[in-house]
Amino acid sequence: MKHEHDDQVAGNDIQMCARTIATVRCTVPDEAIARSRRTLLSELHVLPEFETALTGIEAYSHLLVLFWMHRRGAAPDLLSHPRGDPAAPLTGALAGRGRNHPNPIGLAVVELVERQGCVLVVRRLDAYDGTPVIDIKPYDDYDRVASPRVPEWFKKRAGSND
Secondary structure, eight states: OOOTTHHHHHTTOOOOOOOOOEEEEOOSOGGGTGGGTTTOEEEEEEOGGGGGGGTTGGGOSEEEEEEEOTTOOSOOOSEEOGGGOTTSOOEEGGGSOSSOSSSOEEEEEEEEEEEETTEEEEESOOOOTTOEEEEEEEOOGGGOOSSOOOOHHHHHHHTTOO
16 A cells, blocks of 8 residues: 655655753663663653643653663664573564664653652663653553563563563
């Protein structure tokens, strides 16, 4: 099925622009972020111009945070073993949750601990100190999937890690 904008998308002619709306502040060293994620508290310092956009956010227990992985480095391998585990099968970047996606966009579901003006204190954000946040969305029942289908390698990992 062809759509009127298919030629633009297929030719990669669409240029996108995102702006930072907040910055992550965290005292944990980069190398400790992944292993301390379950209990890690971070702050999202929202730019003052977006403070009114936070109105009502305290009513939610959890948020979706989209951030720009600005320290990712060189272009990623689009086929790799998930989390560098050679026991896991080679998997395409778009079939995994790692950092090797074509665009360095991070996504985390976090617990909103408290709001202090333009600062949101959150738990479980796996982003480094200084990471730019490009969007914050409330998490609700609409996004919940009770029993998603996942590959076997993921089920094995889920038993040992988060």
